Amino acid sequence: MNTLFIASGVAILLLMLLTLYRAIAGPTAIDRLMAVNVIGTKTTVMLVIIGTIFHWLEMFVDIALAYALLNFIVTIATARYFHQRKNFTAAGFGLRHRKGGAEQ
Amino acid sequence: MIWQFDFIILALALICAVASISLKDLLSAAIVFGAYSFVMCLLWTEMGAVDVAFTEAAVGAGVSTVFFLAAVLHTSRQVKPRRHGRFFYKFIGAAAALAIGGVLLAASADFPTWGDPASPASIHVSPHYIINTIPDTAVPNVVTSVLADYRGFDTMFETSVIFVAGLAVLAILGRFGRRTRDEAPAEFAAVPVAGQSPIIQAACRIMVPFMQLFALYVLAHGHHSPGGGFQGGVILAASFILIAISYDLRAMIGRLRERWNMVFASLGVMIYAGTGALCLLLGANFLDYSVLHRILPATSPIMARSHGMLAVEVGVCFTVMAVMVLIYVNIASHGKSDKGL
Numbered sequence: 461m462n463t464l465f466i467a468s469g470v471a472i473l474l475l476m477l478l479t480l481y482r483a484i485a486g487p488t489a490i491d492r493l494m495a496v497n498v499i500g501t502k503t504t505v506m507l508v509i510i511g512t513i514f515h516w517l518e519m520f521v522d523i524a525l526a527y528a529l530l531n532f533i534v535t536i537a538t539a540r541y542f543h544q545r546k547n548f549t550a551a552g553f554g555l556r557h558r559k560g561g562a563e564q
Numbered sequence: 565m566i567w568q569f570d571f572i573i574l575a576l577a578l579i580c581a582v583a584s585i586s587l588k589d590l591l592s593a594a595i596v597f598g599a600y601s602f603v604m605c606l607l608w609t610e611m612g613a614v615d616v617a618f619t620e621a622a623v624g625a626g627v628s629t630v631f632f633l634a635a636v637l638h639t640s641r642q643v644k645p646r647r648h649g650r651f652f653y654k655f656i657g658a659a660a661a662l663a664i665g666g667v668l669l670a671a672s673a674d675f676p677t678w679g680d681p682a683s684p685a686s687i688h689v690s691p692h693y694i695i696n697t698i699p700d701t702a703v704p705n706v707v708t709s710v711l712a713d714y715r716g717f718d719t720m721f722e723t724s725v726i727f728v729a730g731l732a733v734l735a736i737l738g739r740f741g742r743r744t745r746d747e748a749p750a751e752f753a754a755v756p757v758a759g760q761s762p763i764i765q766a767a768c769r770i771m772v773p774f775m776q777l778f779a780l781y782v783l784a785h786g787h788h789s790p791g792g793g794f795q796g797g798v799i800l801a802a803s804f805i806l807i808a809i810s811y812d813l814r815a816m817i818g819r820l821r822e823r824w825n826m827v828f829a830s831l832g833v834m835i836y837a838g839t840g841a842l843c844l845l846l847g848a849n850f851l852d853y854s855v856l857h858r859i860l861p862a863t864s865p866i867m868a869r870s871h872g873m874l875a876v877e878v879g880v881c882f883t884v885m886a887v888m889v890l891i892y893v894n895i896a897s898h899g900k901s902d903k904g905l
Contacts, residue, residue, distance in 0.1 A: 469569055470569065484583040492595045503602040503603075510606075510609050519790055523609065523790065527621050529771070529802075530621070530625040531625050534595070534625070536764060536768075536810060537629070
Protein backbone atom coordinates (compact mmCIF):
# COMPACT_ATOMS: atom_id res chain seq x y z
CA MET A 461 0.00 0.00 0.00
CA ASN A 462 2.85 2.37 0.83
CA THR A 463 4.36 1.79 -2.61
CA LEU A 464 1.17 3.09 -4.19
CA PHE A 465 1.25 6.29 -2.13
CA ILE A 466 4.97 6.84 -2.71
CA ALA A 467 4.50 6.32 -6.44
CA SER A 468 1.58 8.73 -6.61
CA GLY A 469 3.56 11.23 -4.52
CA VAL A 470 6.49 11.05 -6.91
CA ALA A 471 4.10 11.48 -9.83
CA ILE A 472 2.58 14.58 -8.25
CA LEU A 473 6.03 15.99 -7.51
CA LEU A 474 7.09 15.45 -11.13
CA LEU A 475 3.93 17.24 -12.25
CA MET A 476 4.90 20.08 -9.89
CA LEU A 477 8.27 20.24 -11.67
CA LEU A 478 6.48 20.54 -14.99
CA THR A 479 4.20 23.26 -13.63
CA LEU A 480 7.20 25.05 -12.21
CA TYR A 481 8.46 25.53 -15.76
CA ARG A 482 5.41 27.68 -16.49
CA ALA A 483 5.86 29.50 -13.17
CA ILE A 484 9.41 30.52 -14.04
CA ALA A 485 9.38 30.82 -17.82
CA GLY A 486 5.78 32.04 -18.12
CA PRO A 487 5.82 35.24 -20.13
CA THR A 488 3.16 37.04 -18.08
CA ALA A 489 2.55 37.35 -14.38
CA ILE A 490 -0.87 35.73 -14.89
CA ASP A 491 0.80 32.57 -16.20
CA ARG A 492 3.00 32.48 -13.13
CA LEU A 493 0.05 33.07 -10.86
CA MET A 494 -1.89 30.17 -12.38
CA ALA A 495 1.14 27.89 -12.18
CA VAL A 496 1.77 28.73 -8.52
CA ASN A 497 -1.90 28.18 -7.79
CA VAL A 498 -1.66 24.70 -9.31
CA ILE A 499 1.50 24.03 -7.29
CA GLY A 500 -0.37 25.06 -4.15
CA THR A 501 -3.21 22.67 -4.90
CA LYS A 502 -0.75 19.84 -5.51
CA THR A 503 0.99 20.74 -2.23
CA THR A 504 -2.29 20.22 -0.40
CA VAL A 505 -2.61 16.74 -1.90
CA MET A 506 1.05 15.99 -1.18
CA LEU A 507 0.60 16.89 2.50
CA VAL A 508 -2.19 14.35 2.85
CA ILE A 509 -0.18 11.71 0.95
CA ILE A 510 2.83 12.24 3.23
CA GLY A 511 0.51 11.97 6.22
CA THR A 512 -0.83 8.66 4.92
CA ILE A 513 2.69 7.32 4.43
CA PHE A 514 3.61 8.32 8.00
CA HIS A 515 0.38 6.69 9.33
CA TRP A 516 -0.24 9.94 11.15
CA LEU A 517 -2.93 11.48 9.02
CA GLU A 518 -4.74 13.49 11.71
CA MET A 519 -1.65 15.70 12.16
CA PHE A 520 -1.31 16.50 8.48
CA VAL A 521 -4.95 17.14 7.66
CA ASP A 522 -4.81 20.33 9.75
CA ILE A 523 -1.91 21.66 7.69
CA ALA A 524 -3.60 20.68 4.43
CA LEU A 525 -6.78 22.44 5.59
CA ALA A 526 -4.84 25.60 6.42
CA TYR A 527 -3.31 25.46 2.95
CA ALA A 528 -6.64 24.99 1.25
CA LEU A 529 -8.06 27.93 3.21
CA LEU A 530 -5.16 30.32 2.63
CA ASN A 531 -3.95 29.32 -0.82
CA PHE A 532 -6.30 31.51 -2.80
CA ILE A 533 -5.68 34.73 -0.83
CA VAL A 534 -2.57 35.35 -2.93
CA THR A 535 -4.57 34.83 -6.12
CA ILE A 536 -7.24 37.32 -5.09
CA ALA A 537 -4.56 39.76 -3.93
CA THR A 538 -2.81 39.60 -7.31
CA ALA A 539 -6.11 40.13 -9.09
CA ARG A 540 -6.66 43.18 -6.90
CA TYR A 541 -3.16 44.38 -7.77
CA PHE A 542 -4.06 44.49 -11.46
CA HIS A 543 -7.38 46.09 -10.58
CA GLN A 544 -5.68 48.82 -8.54
CA ARG A 545 -3.08 49.46 -11.21
CA LYS A 546 -5.82 49.62 -13.86
CA ASN A 547 -3.17 48.32 -16.18
CA PHE A 548 -4.98 45.87 -18.39
CA THR A 549 -2.54 46.19 -21.26
CA ALA A 550 -0.10 43.57 -22.43
CA ALA A 551 2.75 45.49 -20.83
CA GLY A 552 0.84 45.69 -17.56
CA PHE A 553 0.53 41.93 -17.37
CA GLY A 554 4.25 41.67 -18.01
CA LEU A 555 4.29 40.68 -21.65
CA ARG A 556 6.76 43.33 -22.63
CA HIS A 557 8.72 45.43 -20.18
CA ARG A 558 8.62 49.10 -20.90
CA LYS A 559 11.86 50.97 -20.65
CA GLY A 560 12.61 52.91 -17.51
CA GLY A 561 10.34 50.84 -15.35
CA ALA A 562 7.76 53.59 -14.89
CA GLU A 563 4.24 52.32 -15.02
CA GLN A 564 0.87 53.78 -14.34
CA MET B 565 12.04 11.05 5.62
CA ILE B 566 11.10 9.52 2.31
CA TRP B 567 14.10 9.43 0.01
CA GLN B 568 12.03 9.17 -3.18
CA PHE B 569 10.54 12.58 -2.43
CA ASP B 570 13.76 14.20 -1.21
CA PHE B 571 15.53 14.76 -4.51
CA ILE B 572 12.52 16.17 -6.30
CA ILE B 573 11.51 18.47 -3.43
CA LEU B 574 15.07 19.75 -3.00
CA ALA B 575 15.34 20.34 -6.76
CA LEU B 576 12.03 22.23 -6.69
CA ALA B 577 13.20 24.36 -3.75
CA LEU B 578 16.50 25.19 -5.45
CA ILE B 579 14.86 26.12 -8.76
CA CYS B 580 12.27 28.30 -7.00
CA ALA B 581 14.93 30.04 -4.91
CA VAL B 582 17.16 30.82 -7.89
CA ALA B 583 14.20 31.94 -9.99
CA SER B 584 12.74 34.23 -7.35
CA ILE B 585 15.99 36.15 -6.92
CA SER B 586 16.79 36.33 -10.62
CA LEU B 587 13.42 37.41 -12.03
CA LYS B 588 13.43 41.05 -13.10
CA ASP B 589 9.67 41.51 -12.65
CA LEU B 590 9.17 41.91 -8.90
CA LEU B 591 5.51 40.90 -9.01
CA SER B 592 6.48 37.60 -10.62
CA ALA B 593 9.34 37.22 -8.15
CA ALA B 594 6.87 37.56 -5.25
CA ILE B 595 4.59 34.94 -6.81
CA VAL B 596 7.46 32.49 -7.40
CA PHE B 597 8.60 33.11 -3.83
CA GLY B 598 5.15 31.89 -2.77
CA ALA B 599 5.85 28.65 -4.66
CA TYR B 600 9.16 28.43 -2.79
CA SER B 601 7.36 28.56 0.54
CA PHE B 602 4.96 25.80 -0.62
CA VAL B 603 7.94 23.60 -1.42
CA MET B 604 9.69 24.37 1.88
CA CYS B 605 6.49 23.43 3.71
CA LEU B 606 6.51 20.10 1.88
CA LEU B 607 10.15 19.56 2.80
CA TRP B 608 9.52 20.14 6.50
CA THR B 609 6.40 18.00 6.47
CA GLU B 610 8.33 15.21 4.86
CA MET B 611 11.03 15.47 7.56
CA GLY B 612 8.32 15.15 10.21
CA ALA B 613 8.58 18.72 11.52
CA VAL B 614 4.85 19.33 11.36
CA ASP B 615 4.77 22.40 13.60
CA VAL B 616 7.35 24.22 11.48
CA ALA B 617 5.51 23.12 8.35
CA PHE B 618 2.28 24.52 9.74
CA THR B 619 3.91 27.87 10.47
CA GLU B 620 5.31 27.97 6.95
CA ALA B 621 1.88 27.04 5.57
CA ALA B 622 0.16 29.81 7.48
CA VAL B 623 2.78 32.50 6.92
CA GLY B 624 4.02 31.57 3.44
CA ALA B 625 0.69 30.71 1.86
CA GLY B 626 -1.35 33.22 3.79
CA VAL B 627 0.21 36.55 4.42
CA SER B 628 3.84 37.02 3.40
CA THR B 629 3.16 36.98 -0.35
CA VAL B 630 0.29 39.43 0.20
CA PHE B 631 2.72 41.73 2.04
CA PHE B 632 5.13 41.51 -0.91
CA LEU B 633 2.34 42.27 -3.38
CA ALA B 634 1.23 45.27 -1.32
CA ALA B 635 4.81 46.53 -1.17
CA VAL B 636 5.21 46.11 -4.94
CA LEU B 637 1.95 48.01 -5.45
CA HIS B 638 3.34 51.08 -3.70
CA THR B 639 6.92 50.94 -4.92
CA SER B 640 8.03 49.76 -8.33
CA ARG B 641 7.46 46.57 -10.24
CA GLN B 642 10.81 46.63 -12.00
CA VAL B 643 14.21 46.15 -10.47
CA LYS B 644 16.57 49.05 -10.97
CA PRO B 645 18.65 48.51 -14.09
CA ARG B 646 22.18 47.74 -13.00
CA ARG B 647 25.13 49.53 -14.46
CA HIS B 648 27.28 47.16 -16.43
CA GLY B 649 31.05 47.03 -16.52
CA ARG B 650 31.53 46.67 -12.78
CA PHE B 651 33.19 43.35 -13.35
CA PHE B 652 35.57 43.84 -10.44
CA TYR B 653 32.75 44.21 -7.89
CA LYS B 654 30.88 41.26 -9.32
CA PHE B 655 34.05 39.23 -9.06
CA ILE B 656 34.53 40.19 -5.40
CA GLY B 657 30.89 39.36 -4.62
CA ALA B 658 31.01 36.00 -6.36
CA ALA B 659 34.33 35.13 -4.71
CA ALA B 660 33.02 36.01 -1.23
CA ALA B 661 29.81 34.05 -1.77
CA LEU B 662 31.68 31.01 -3.07
CA ALA B 663 34.21 31.15 -0.22
CA ILE B 664 31.55 31.37 2.49
CA GLY B 665 29.46 28.71 0.79
CA GLY B 666 32.50 26.44 0.54
CA VAL B 667 33.31 26.90 4.23
CA LEU B 668 29.70 26.10 5.18
CA LEU B 669 29.67 23.02 2.96
CA ALA B 670 32.96 21.85 4.46
CA ALA B 671 31.57 22.37 7.96
CA SER B 672 28.39 20.48 7.14
CA ALA B 673 30.50 17.36 6.59
CA ASP B 674 31.07 17.27 10.35
CA PHE B 675 27.36 17.23 11.13
CA PRO B 676 25.76 13.96 12.16
CA THR B 677 23.56 12.49 9.46
CA TRP B 678 19.88 13.32 9.49
CA GLY B 679 18.01 11.41 12.21
CA ASP B 680 21.19 9.83 13.56
CA PRO B 681 20.21 8.27 16.93
CA ALA B 682 23.80 8.67 18.17
CA SER B 683 24.03 12.41 17.47
CA PRO B 684 24.52 14.65 20.53
CA ALA B 685 21.10 16.23 20.17
CA SER B 686 19.40 12.83 20.15
CA ILE B 687 21.41 11.61 23.14
CA HIS B 688 21.27 14.57 25.55
CA VAL B 689 18.48 16.98 24.68
CA SER B 690 15.60 15.24 22.92
CA PRO B 691 15.12 12.27 25.30
CA HIS B 692 14.80 14.61 28.28
CA TYR B 693 11.81 16.40 26.75
CA ILE B 694 10.29 13.30 25.16
CA ILE B 695 10.39 11.40 28.47
CA ASN B 696 9.42 14.25 30.80
CA THR B 697 6.81 16.19 28.84
CA ILE B 698 3.79 13.99 29.66
CA PRO B 699 4.63 13.52 33.39
CA ASP B 700 5.57 17.20 33.79
CA THR B 701 2.90 18.98 31.82
CA ALA B 702 0.30 16.47 30.51
CA VAL B 703 0.68 17.98 27.02
CA PRO B 704 1.03 15.38 24.24
CA ASN B 705 2.62 17.77 21.73
CA VAL B 706 6.26 18.07 22.81
CA VAL B 707 6.85 21.08 20.55
CA THR B 708 4.15 23.09 22.30
CA SER B 709 5.46 22.24 25.75
CA VAL B 710 9.03 23.14 24.79
CA LEU B 711 7.93 26.42 23.18
CA ALA B 712 5.51 27.61 25.83
CA ASP B 713 6.83 26.03 29.01
CA TYR B 714 10.42 24.79 29.02
CA ARG B 715 11.57 27.62 26.76
CA GLY B 716 8.88 30.09 27.77
CA PHE B 717 11.32 32.97 28.04
CA ASP B 718 12.37 32.62 24.40
CA THR B 719 8.80 32.60 23.18
CA MET B 720 7.91 35.61 25.33
CA PHE B 721 10.66 37.66 23.74
CA GLU B 722 9.75 36.35 20.29
CA THR B 723 6.27 37.71 20.92
CA SER B 724 7.81 40.98 22.01
CA VAL B 725 9.90 41.04 18.82
CA ILE B 726 6.74 40.63 16.73
CA PHE B 727 5.15 43.47 18.71
CA VAL B 728 8.19 45.69 18.15
CA ALA B 729 8.11 44.82 14.43
CA GLY B 730 4.53 46.06 14.30
CA LEU B 731 5.55 49.26 16.09
CA ALA B 732 8.42 49.74 13.65
CA VAL B 733 6.13 49.39 10.62
CA LEU B 734 3.75 51.88 12.22
CA ALA B 735 6.59 54.29 12.99
CA ILE B 736 7.98 54.13 9.45
CA LEU B 737 4.78 54.05 7.38
CA GLY B 738 2.01 55.30 9.64
CA ARG B 739 0.89 58.87 9.02
CA PHE B 740 -0.17 60.49 12.22
CA GLY B 741 -2.13 63.67 12.57
CA ARG B 742 -4.21 63.16 9.45
CA ARG B 743 -7.41 61.83 10.94
CA THR B 744 -8.65 59.52 8.27
CA ARG B 745 -8.35 56.72 10.77
CA ASP B 746 -11.33 55.51 12.76
CA GLU B 747 -13.94 57.13 10.61
CA ALA B 748 -17.43 55.70 10.49
CA PRO B 749 -17.13 52.06 9.48
CA ALA B 750 -18.10 51.23 5.94
CA GLU B 751 -20.85 48.65 5.91
CA PHE B 752 -20.84 45.68 3.56
CA ALA B 753 -22.50 47.25 0.55
CA ALA B 754 -25.58 45.38 -0.69
CA VAL B 755 -24.74 46.38 -4.22
CA PRO B 756 -21.02 45.86 -4.87
CA VAL B 757 -18.90 48.82 -5.80
CA ALA B 758 -18.02 48.98 -9.47
CA GLY B 759 -15.09 46.78 -10.34
CA GLN B 760 -15.50 44.47 -7.37
CA SER B 761 -16.73 41.01 -8.15
CA PRO B 762 -19.91 39.99 -6.28
CA ILE B 763 -18.91 36.33 -6.67
CA ILE B 764 -15.62 36.84 -4.84
CA GLN B 765 -17.32 38.95 -2.18
CA ALA B 766 -20.03 36.38 -1.51
CA ALA B 767 -17.54 33.50 -1.44
CA CYS B 768 -15.16 35.32 0.92
CA ARG B 769 -18.02 36.40 3.14
CA ILE B 770 -19.05 32.78 3.59
CA MET B 771 -15.48 31.61 4.12
CA VAL B 772 -14.37 34.16 6.71
CA PRO B 773 -16.32 32.74 9.69
CA PHE B 774 -15.05 29.24 8.97
CA MET B 775 -11.49 30.51 8.73
CA GLN B 776 -11.84 32.22 12.09
CA LEU B 777 -13.36 29.10 13.63
CA PHE B 778 -10.48 27.05 12.22
CA ALA B 779 -8.01 29.57 13.64
CA LEU B 780 -9.55 29.22 17.09
CA TYR B 781 -9.37 25.42 16.74
CA VAL B 782 -5.70 25.63 15.77
CA LEU B 783 -5.05 27.86 18.78
CA ALA B 784 -6.93 25.73 21.28
CA HIS B 785 -5.86 22.36 19.90
CA GLY B 786 -2.16 23.21 19.80
CA HIS B 787 -1.59 21.02 22.86
CA HIS B 788 -2.59 17.92 20.94
CA SER B 789 -1.79 18.59 17.29
CA PRO B 790 0.51 20.90 15.32
CA GLY B 791 -0.47 24.51 15.70
CA GLY B 792 -0.77 26.95 18.54
CA GLY B 793 -0.89 30.65 19.13
CA PHE B 794 1.33 31.72 16.28
CA GLN B 795 -0.37 29.70 13.55
CA GLY B 796 -3.83 30.50 14.89
CA GLY B 797 -3.00 34.20 14.99
CA VAL B 798 -1.75 34.21 11.41
CA ILE B 799 -4.87 32.41 10.13
CA LEU B 800 -7.04 34.85 12.09
CA ALA B 801 -5.16 37.76 10.53
CA ALA B 802 -5.52 36.15 7.09
CA SER B 803 -9.29 36.14 7.51
CA PHE B 804 -9.26 39.89 8.16
CA ILE B 805 -6.90 40.45 5.23
CA LEU B 806 -9.32 38.45 3.09
CA ILE B 807 -12.12 40.88 4.01
CA ALA B 808 -9.84 43.79 3.15
CA ILE B 809 -8.95 42.29 -0.23
CA SER B 810 -12.39 41.12 -1.30
CA TYR B 811 -14.27 44.21 -0.06
CA ASP B 812 -11.99 47.12 0.71
CA LEU B 813 -9.75 48.26 3.50
CA ARG B 814 -12.38 50.48 5.10
CA ALA B 815 -14.77 47.53 5.43
CA MET B 816 -12.10 45.62 7.32
CA ILE B 817 -11.15 48.57 9.53
CA GLY B 818 -14.86 48.97 10.29
CA ARG B 819 -14.75 45.52 11.83
CA LEU B 820 -11.38 45.81 13.51
CA ARG B 821 -10.68 49.43 14.41
CA GLU B 822 -7.03 50.36 14.30
CA ARG B 823 -7.12 51.60 17.85
CA TRP B 824 -8.51 48.27 19.05
CA ASN B 825 -5.96 46.51 16.91
CA MET B 826 -3.16 48.27 18.77
CA VAL B 827 -4.85 47.37 22.05
CA PHE B 828 -4.93 43.71 21.00
CA ALA B 829 -1.25 43.80 19.99
CA SER B 830 -0.14 45.09 23.36
CA LEU B 831 -2.71 42.99 25.22
CA GLY B 832 -1.14 39.81 23.85
CA VAL B 833 2.30 40.67 25.19
CA MET B 834 0.67 41.72 28.45
CA ILE B 835 -1.16 38.39 28.79
CA TYR B 836 2.09 36.52 28.26
CA ALA B 837 4.18 38.61 30.62
CA GLY B 838 1.26 38.88 33.05
CA THR B 839 0.99 35.10 33.33
CA GLY B 840 4.68 35.04 34.16
CA ALA B 841 4.33 37.84 36.68
CA LEU B 842 1.37 36.06 38.29
CA CYS B 843 3.57 33.03 38.90
CA LEU B 844 6.12 35.39 40.41
CA LEU B 845 3.49 36.87 42.73
CA LEU B 846 2.43 33.39 43.85
CA GLY B 847 5.95 32.73 45.00
CA ALA B 848 7.43 30.69 42.16
CA ASN B 849 9.82 31.52 39.35
CA PHE B 850 8.79 33.69 36.41
CA LEU B 851 6.66 31.60 33.98
CA ASP B 852 6.64 28.59 36.32
CA TYR B 853 2.98 27.78 35.66
CA SER B 854 2.70 24.88 38.11
CA VAL B 855 2.11 27.32 40.94
CA LEU B 856 -1.06 28.55 39.21
CA HIS B 857 -2.99 25.59 40.65
CA ARG B 858 -3.45 27.63 43.81
CA ILE B 859 -5.75 30.07 42.05
CA LEU B 860 -7.18 27.86 39.30
CA PRO B 861 -9.98 25.72 40.76
CA ALA B 862 -9.78 21.94 40.51
CA THR B 863 -6.35 21.62 38.97
CA SER B 864 -3.21 19.80 39.91
CA PRO B 865 0.21 21.43 39.45
CA ILE B 866 0.67 19.34 36.30
CA MET B 867 -2.60 20.44 34.72
CA ALA B 868 -1.85 24.02 35.79
CA ARG B 869 1.20 23.94 33.55
CA SER B 870 -1.02 22.84 30.67
CA HIS B 871 -3.48 25.65 31.35
CA GLY B 872 -0.67 28.17 31.75
CA MET B 873 0.58 27.20 28.30
CA LEU B 874 -2.88 27.79 26.87
CA ALA B 875 -2.94 31.24 28.47
CA VAL B 876 0.37 32.28 26.92
CA GLU B 877 -0.67 30.81 23.55
CA VAL B 878 -3.74 33.04 23.65
CA GLY B 879 -1.41 35.98 24.29
CA VAL B 880 0.79 35.01 21.34
CA CYS B 881 -2.31 34.67 19.15
CA PHE B 882 -3.54 38.17 20.06
CA THR B 883 -0.20 39.81 19.30
CA VAL B 884 0.45 37.91 16.06
CA MET B 885 -3.06 38.56 14.74
CA ALA B 886 -2.98 42.25 15.55
CA VAL B 887 0.54 42.84 14.24
CA MET B 888 -0.10 40.97 10.97
CA VAL B 889 -3.25 43.05 10.36
CA LEU B 890 -1.35 46.21 11.34
CA ILE B 891 1.48 45.46 8.90
CA TYR B 892 -0.99 44.68 6.12
CA VAL B 893 -3.01 47.86 6.68
CA ASN B 894 0.06 50.07 6.71
CA ILE B 895 1.87 48.48 3.77
CA ALA B 896 -1.22 48.11 1.59
CA SER B 897 -2.46 51.67 2.14
CA HIS B 898 0.95 53.32 2.41
CA GLY B 899 0.14 54.22 5.99
CA LYS B 900 -3.00 56.16 5.12
CA SER B 901 -5.51 53.40 5.97
CA ASP B 902 -7.85 54.60 3.23
CA LYS B 903 -7.68 51.99 0.51
CA GLY B 904 -5.49 49.00 0.11
CA LEU B 905 -4.89 46.24 -2.38
